[in-house]
Amino acid sequence: MFKSREHFSGYEAGDRGGPGVGAAALTHAQMLGEPELFVHNRICSYAERFAAWKEAAWQRAQALDLAPDLAEDIGSARWFRGAGTLLGLTAVALAFWPDFAPLEAAPAMTIDPAARDEFRSQMIMPLALGADSGRHMGATQAVTPLHAAPERPRVEMVATLAPGDSFSRMLQRAGVGAGEAARVNGMIAGAISPGDIASGTRVDLVLGRRTGTDEARPLESLSFRARFDLEVAIDRRDSGLVLVPRQIRVDATPLRVRGIVGPSLYRSARNAGVPAHAVQQYLRTLATNGSFDGELAAGDTFDIIVAYKRAETGEAQAGDLLYAGLERGGKPRAQLLRWGANGQFFEASGVGESRSGLLAPVNGRIGSPFGMRRHPILGFARMHKGLDFKAGYGAPVYAVTDGRVTYAGRHGGHGNYIRLEHGGGLGTGYAHLSRFAVSSGAQVRRGQVIGYVGSTGLSTGPHLHYEMYRGGRAVNPASVQFVTRAQLSGQELAAFRARLASLKSVASGAALESLAPTRTAALDEPTREIDRVARVKPQG
Structure with a gap:
């Protein structure tokens, strides 16, 4: 729309007497007039200056490099400049985000209070919310208001x-x-x-x-x-x-089940009617018995006797495993009977189950072994007469084998300390406990909780210091392996054998025979009227 400034340079030259060009320029100037020429020159000047500013800005933007590759020159000023650009653009995008919630479409129709009440009357409301939906007929003159709602008589x-x-x-x-x-x-x-x-x-x-x-x-x-x-x-x-x-009359005849091992002892015993917990006890008893070794054969015969009670009202209750037997070719391979208050299994000869090795006193790994070390508190080297187990505060501490508590209390640098004697000159100690679960003189069994991990005495944190003594001298607990076996004798052995013979005389399935529905005498006279007064529903 406008001519460039260079186009009018001839006018200036003509004004100075340049040949030819000045005439053409003068003619054009005369055509535009002086005011129009002044405006035209100012516009051209602004256009040139804007173009120069735009070119300079473009050059500066290219030199600034606001969007570099962020995978290159990580940590440099150029990289941080690019990261700032990314964060700024992200902030702008989030600022213009309409809403984080899902967009809801406009309803198909306008719901006024009358329409909402109509919809609610047709709904099925849950009882938890009052179930107050549905239409309700207004009261008429035939309705008599009650002072109180009637109650059920029973x-x-x-x-x-x-x-x-x-x-x-x-x-x-x-x-x-x-x-x-x-x-x-x-x-x-x-x-x-x-x-x-x-x-x-x-x-x-x-x-x-x-x-x-x-x-x-x-x-x-x-x-x-x-x-x-x-x-x-x-x-x-x-x-x-x-x-x-x-x-209620109860028959306590033990349940005896015999059968062939087959491809799976567990499945065969379960199919024969042995309760699941009794089969698990049977397998565990055979596994822990030292006299039984070798593999089970498909032709072997299992013999399981379980404590069993049947009430005349029809309920049955299966108890623990009483006898675990295994035969091959008509000859017994294992005969184990539960005996004593502790429920330990003994062989037919009166020898108790074998237990080899030691139980870990706590669930944790060894942090400090047995031997010379620099004491973490005292600061000098001395003999470490035990094993330190890393464990959390309050973790249960177990007896490594059967024994008797000879000491349970405060014991110098050991803090809260328990000492067990296991017979044969063997003893164990448990130090730095937070609290005790047994007292002095108590009998404990292998795996029984005797205390809880703490940090009493000379201790830098919660852990268990575990010691073992042989003949009163401290030994490395990791080097001790032993087997414990109990032996019955005298009158106890005779009673044990009589009990074994009594159980083996029980016929298979005898406990499942029908029980005559007769009742014993009542504790008092009104019992005769129990059936017509308040019939009791037995709980199985």
Whole structure:
């Protein structure tokens, strides 16, 4: 639209007397006029200056390099300049982001309060939210308002005794008054201690009509299975609440199962009817018995006897493994009988199960071995008479084998310390404990918790210092390997053999025979009316 400044340079030259060109320029100047020429020159000057500024800005931008490759020259000023550009652009993008929540489409129709109420009346609301949906007919003259809603004359329910709960608190939660719950608790104590009632016991309750809105419902009847061989019921009669206990006849014939091992001993025993926990005990007993060695053959015969109880009401209860036998070709390969208060298995000859090696006293790795070392607190070298196990504060400490607690208390630099004697001149010590789980003079078994890891005494942190003594002298616990076996003798051996013969005389499957439905004598006279007064539902 405008001519460049160079186009009018001829006009200036013509003005100075240049040949030819000045005439052409003068003609053009005369054509534009002086004001138009002045404006034209100013515009051209601004255009030139803008072009020069734009070129200089472009040169500076190229030299600045705001978007370099961030994979190159990491940590340089150029790299940080590029990182700043990236963060700035990210901030701008987030600033213009509409919202982080999902975009909601506009409703297809306008929902006014009347339409919302109509929709709600057609909904099915959950009970947790009141279930207040649906249409409700307005009251007419035929409706008579009530002063209070009528109550059910009787309420039948089942309450469950929770772990750690008391019987009286359970009754109060079910709606029985505090005074009556305490009276019932005292009555039940006449048949069985309330503390002996197992958690999870289900109690059938019947509550009667209450006399006032601010009073608890009276107890009409109560019944539950107190023990496997005892049912207890309480019934309200003219004289008040009456305790009605009833003994249940129980057959304790052990369950004996014999069968062929086959391709899988576990599957064969389970298919034969042996409980799962008894099969696991059987396998573990054979594995830990030192006299049994070798592999099981498919043609071997297993012989398993389990403690078993059957009530005349039809329930059955399987207990622990009593006898573990294994035969090959009609000859016994293993005969193990549970004997004694500790439940240890003994061979038919009276020799107890073998236990080799030592149990780790705590779950943790060894941090400091046995031998000379520089004491971390005292600062000089001295003999380290044990092994230090790294473990967290409060971790359980186990007895490495059977023994007797000869000391449990504070012991100098050992802090809280336990000393066990295992017989044969062998003893073990456990130091720096936070607290004890046994007391002096107690008998402990292998794997029993005797204390908990701490940092008492000369200790820089929670750990277990474990020592072993032989003949009163400290030895390296890692170098000791031994086998413990018990031996019965005298009258105890005779009683053991009599028990073994008695169990082996039990016929296979004899415990599963039908039990005649006869009941023993009741603890008191009202028991004869139990079936018609408050029928007790047995709990299996």
